[in-house]
Amino acid sequence: MEKNIQSVENIKIEHAIDGGHIEEGEVEALFEFNLLREIRRINEGNNGVIAELNLLSLPESFLTLLQDINPHINIAEREKLATKILKIYSPGSGKREALMHKYAYDLINSQENKEDFVRIPELLLHKEITLHNPEVKSMLEANNINTNLNKVDILIMDLIDGYDLITYLYKIIIKNHSELVHLKQELTTDGDQLHWDDIKDAVASVFNFHVPGGKATDEGARNYEMIKVYNDNRRRIIDYLQKLPNNPILPQPIWQRLKNTLNLFEKNGFRHNDQHERNIMVSNDQQGAIDDIYLIDFGSAWQRDMMHDDQTANLFVNLDEEHVPENELYNRYVCLTRSKEEQRSLKTEQRITVWEKTFQVMKKNLRYQEVMLALEEKIKSDSLDEETLTNLSRKLTVSTDNFCEIVLPVLWHVAQDYDKNLVSNYVTSIMSKENKQHVLNELIVFKNLLN
Ligand SMILES: Nc1ncnc2c1ncn2[C@@H]1O[C@H](COP(=O)(O)OP(=O)(O)OP(=O)(O)O)[C@@H](O)[C@H]1O
Ligand SMILES: [Mg+2]
Numbered sequence: 001m002e003k004n005i006q007s008v009e010n011i012k013i014e015h016a017i018d019g020g021h022i023e024e025g026e027v028e029a030l031f032e033f034n035l036l037r038e039i040r041r042i043n044e045g046n047n048g049v050i051a052e053l054n055l056l057s058l059p060e061s062f063l064t065l066l067q068d069i070n071p072h073i074n075i076a077e078r079e080k081l082a083t084k085i086l087k088i089y090s091p092g093s094g095k096r097e098a099l100m101h102k103y104a105y106d107l108i109n110s111q112e113n114k115e116d117f118v119r120i121p122e123l124l125l126h127k128e129i130t131l132h133n134p135e136v137k138s139m140l141e142a143n144n145i146n147t148n149l150n151k152v153d154i155l156i157m158d159l160i161d162g163y164d165l166i167t168y169l170y171k172i173i174i175k176n177h178s179e180l181v182h183l184k185q186e187l188t189t190d191g192d193q194l195h196w197d198d199i200k201d202a203v204a205s206v207f208n209f210h211v212p213g214g215k216a217t218d219e220g221a222r223n224y225e226m227i228k229v230y231n232d233n234r235r236r237i238i239d240y241l242q243k244l245p246n247n248p249i250l251p252q253p254i255w256q257r258l259k260n261t262l263n264l265f266e267k268n269g270f271r272h273n274d275q276h277e278r279n280i281m282v283s284n285d286q287q288g289a290i291d292d293i294y295l296i297d298f299g300s301a302w303q304r305d306m307m308h309d310d311q312t313a314n315l316f317v318n319l320d321e322e323h324v325p326e327n328e329l330y331n332r333y334v335c336l337t338r339s340k341e342e343q344r345s346l347k348t349e350q351r352i353t354v355w356e357k358t359f360q361v362m363k364k365n366l367r368y369q370e371v372m373l374a375l376e377e378k379i380k381s382d383s384l385d386e387e388t389l390t391n392l393s394r395k396l397t398v399s400t401d402n403f404c405e406i407v408l409p410v411l412w413h414v415a416q417d418y419d420k421n422l423v424s425n426y427v428t429s430i431m432s433k434e435n436k437q438h439v440l441n442e443l444i445v446f447k448n449l450l451n
Contacts, residue, residue: 027065033081034062036136036152043164043196045278047088047299047308049143051082052159070124072155081124082159088146089128093299094153098126099445100270100301101155107268110263117261118280118295121158128153161292165333168290169241169277170199171251176244179206187444207240209233234332242335242343252337253328254282254293261295262326269304275329351408359409371396375410 039051055063055075066073073081086094105120129152131137137147145152163171174187176179183202186194203209212226241249258280265271272279274297281294335343362368371392378384393418 025130028129029132030062030065031127031154032131032133032136034058035154036085036129036131036140037133039083039085039139039143043081044144044356045297047298048084048086049145051083051085053156055079055081066125072122073124078158080159082121082157084155084157085140085143086153087144089149089151089153094126094128094155097299097301097307098123098155100303101157101298103303103306104270104295104298104301106273107264107270111264116198116257117264118257118293120295121160123155123157126154127156132201160281160283160296162281162292162294164278165280165282166277167196169200169237170203171201172244172249173206173237174199174240176246177206177240182341192423203237204233207233207236209236209327238332238335241431248337248339248342250333250336251290254290255334255337257293259327260293262330265326271302271326272298273300273302273326274396275326277329280329355409362409367396375407379411384450438444 035053039049040054041049041051042052055073056079058066062075063075086097101120101123105122107115108114108120111117131140131147131150131152137150140147140152162168171187174183180202183194183198208227212222212229214225216222216225241247262272272295279295279297279298282290283292283294285291338346363374374388374392375384378388
């Protein structure tokens with residue numbers, strides 16, 4: 001574990017500045033003074049505060065020090081970086097996050113086809129800093145960073161010029177939703193003036209988001225309820241987004257890169273373990289369309305071989321525990337990569353598979369067989385009428401609803417030799433008909449189409 005983190009860990013004790021040598025204590029003081037004294041907070045998660053680090057505003061001597069630790073921290077390459085300051089210092093956890101972050105970064109960047117995967121911001125430095133200055137401490141406390149142990153953990157990485165997935169999607173909602181026009185103006189004048197909290201509250205009220213906190217008494221039930229409520233809220237916005245005329249909102253090839261990445265991780269015994277909307281970031285082109293995708297936050301990640309002997313691993317992952325599937329987030333939003341037509345035909349494909357199976361099962365049942373054969377013959381000979389349909393359904397003593405379920409596999413079977421798309425569309429439309437007369441009408445249209 002040690003050897004892999006050398007390049008991101010500040011392990012040098014002496015650094016040459018202006019030809020002289022300074023001690024580790026002094027290095028920390030410089031970090032405290034130059035980096036933490038005035039943080040420019042740009043975002044926040046449950047575990048960390050993200051601040052923008054503008055290299056141009058740093059004193060030259062401190063920049064030299066940073067560059068001495070990692071030559072990649074240079075103005076010529078990137079003027080701005082992101083600093084993640086962990087909210088609660090606990091020995092080893094920042095180092096562990098840095099190690100996992102670097103592992104994932106290196107894994108993707110060692111692939112020949114790295115553009116098929118998500119991007120990960122390059123981690124340039126991890127450092128634990130002992131705090132001495134009370135001013136810095138209160139400044140950090142004001143930013144929700146706990147300084148009780150007089151230490152902080154920082155990770156310096158590439159600043160991503162984009163939004164996390166949920167902010168991005170909420171902004172699309174604001175641009176489109178008739179009840180949110182007042183915010184839309186703010187978005188167009190100066191997008192970054194609109195705070196996440198305002199966006200979140202506005203969307204929550206328009207979509208009647210539920211808040212967890214029902215009658216559940218034990219922790220398990222509370223968690224279950226919470227997940228259910230959040231998923232239900234998500235469902236509402238996904239349904240809305242799916243119906244927008246400008247769907248697909250997520251470009252399929254870009255969203256696919258997340259899946260490729262998760263597969264690559266799995267092959268290498270790596271898990272991100274915190275797949276949620278705020279840990280995926282996207283950037284836009286000039287027209288506002290997504291042109292890149294990033295995965296961030298390796299605070300819960302885990303790597304099979306590296307963590308094997310590491311006791312801290314047990315703090316994060318119980319090896320025997322069933323995990324939340326890593327691709328849950330991917331699956332949740334994959335519908336936003338498909339146009340309405342694609343969604344419809346995919347649904348049909350799925351139904352057809354079901355019908356195919358039902359048909360095979362029904363074939364084995366004598367009572368159904370008789371009805372199926374009669375139905376097939378009627379459809380083929382163009383002599384299907386409501387009376388026949390009623391008689392057949394009576395024979396099976398099934399309700400209309402069930403009868404539709406029986407008709408459809410037969411229909412699909414009869415029509416197999418015809419144009420698949422055409423048939424799919426019709427079968428799907430029949431599926432939505434409520435009564436027998438409608439089914440019949442559709443069957444007749446369908447039959448005519450086949451001729
Ligand atoms: N390198 C970066 N560049 C730009 N923004 C970032 C960067 N890293 C994080 N962010 C933003 O800051 C937020 C919080 O970062 P991060 O997910 O690392 O913190 P966290 O507290 O560990 O999150 P969680 O709540 O998932 O545990 C992200 O959701 C994202 O919006
Ligand atoms: Mg996060």
